[in-house]
Amino acid sequence: MIEFKDVTKKYADDPVLDKVSFLIDKGSFVYLVGPTGSGKTTVFRLIIRDIMPTEGAITLGDWDLLSLPRSRVPHLRRRVGVVFQDLRLLIDRTVAENVMLPLEFSGMSEQEAREKAETVLSEVGLEGKFDKFPLQLSGGERQRVAIARALVFEPEIILADEPTGNLDLETSFQILDLLQTINKKGTTVFMATHNNKLISEATRVIILESGKIIEDKKPGKKSEKKRNFQDEDKLEDREDKTKETGEKIKLETLAKK
Numbered sequence: 001m002i003e004f005k006d007v008t009k010k011y012a013d014d015p016v017l018d019k020v021s022f023l024i025d026k027g028s029f030v031y032l033v034g035p036t037g038s039g040k041t042t043v044f045r046l047i048i049r050d051i052m053p054t055e056g057a058i059t060l061g062d063w064d065l066l067s068l069p070r071s072r073v074p075h076l077r078r079r080v081g082v083v084f085q086d087l088r089l090l091i092d093r094t095v096a097e098n099v100m101l102p103l104e105f106s107g108m109s110e111q112e113a114r115e116k117a118e119t120v121l122s123e124v125g126l127e128g129k130f131d132k133f134p135l136q137l138s139g140g141e142r143q144r145v146a147i148a149r150a151l152v153f154e155p156e157i158i159l160a161d162e163p164t165g166n167l168d169l170e171t172s173f174q175i176l177d178l179l180q181t182i183n184k185k186g187t188t189v190f191m192a193t194h195n196n197k198l199i200s201e202a203t204r205v206i207i208l209e210s211g212k213i214i215e216d217k218k219p220g221k222k223s224e225k226k227r228n229f230q231d232e233d234k235l236e237d238r239e240d241k242t243k244e245t246g247e248k249i250k251l252e253t254l255a256k257k
């Protein structure tokens with residue numbers, strides 16, 4: 001689905017990403033974890049062709065993003081929905097208008113755009129908030145508006161850049177649940193975060209540090225090496241518990257850091 005092959009991005013002579021390679025499967029949920037400045041946002045900007053790599057190759061499905069004609073970039077931005085780190089909501093527009101705008105820019109009529117926006121806003125739990133302005137909403141609700149806007153074109157992939165960055169833990173879990181629900185409906189979700197508490201063991205985690213991937217932990221790898229039924233039972237128990245309590249398990253490797 002999304003593939004990075006030895007992607008290097010330099011500003012002046014400083015590499016911000018250094019030979020980064022990964023492959024994200026269609027329909028998966030993947031975390032991109034790393035401290036501030038490790039290159040997470042840069043990875044996302046490369047995927048929407050906001051910037052070009054200095055070296056390496058990036059493909060999305062069968063599209064080579066390096067040779068993709070500029071005229072196709074709007075199409076790319078419909079295949080990939082982005083929840084920006086700074087949300088980028090227009091504070092002088094209502095919730096519905098914020099979500100309608102990209103649709104109207106693409107040529108949809110106002111009425112059609114409103115209907116689509118209201119459907120998507122309802123899906124993210126914002127029925128009753130259509131006519132509010134962003135500053136009248138809570139942080140979690142604003143995040144939901146940004147997610148709704150990223151969903152309006154029914155993209156194949158959602159990139160969520162630290163969507164819980166400014167939220168308390170409980171609200172963070174609610175946003176995470178929403179992204180997981182979206183993922184279960186078939187959309188690939190690639191989420192950047194530096195909050196280890198949100199990461200469950202059952203999820204793929206790519207860890208960036210200073211522009212390099214230091215770990216790519218795929219779920220189920222433990223049993224792939226050597227089938228140990230005892231461990232699998234334990235894992236299942238824990239997953240059940242996670243489901244019941246909504247409590248997420250810290251990744252051991254991250255907890256050690």
Ligand SMILES: Nc1ncnc2c1ncn2[C@@H]1O[C@H](COP(=O)(O)OP(=O)(O)O)[C@@H](O)[C@H]1O
Nearest residue numbers: 011012016034035036037038039040041042043
């Ligand atoms: N346009 C730019 N020009 C120069 N340096 C940049 C630019 N954008 C990002 N950087 C640098 O690249 C590094 C990674 O940034 P970023 O991808 O935003 O990291 P993260 O999202 O993980 O915090 C940082 O050191 C940042 O200062």
Ligand SMILES: [Mg+2]
Nearest residue numbers: 040041085161
């Ligand atoms: Mg960032």
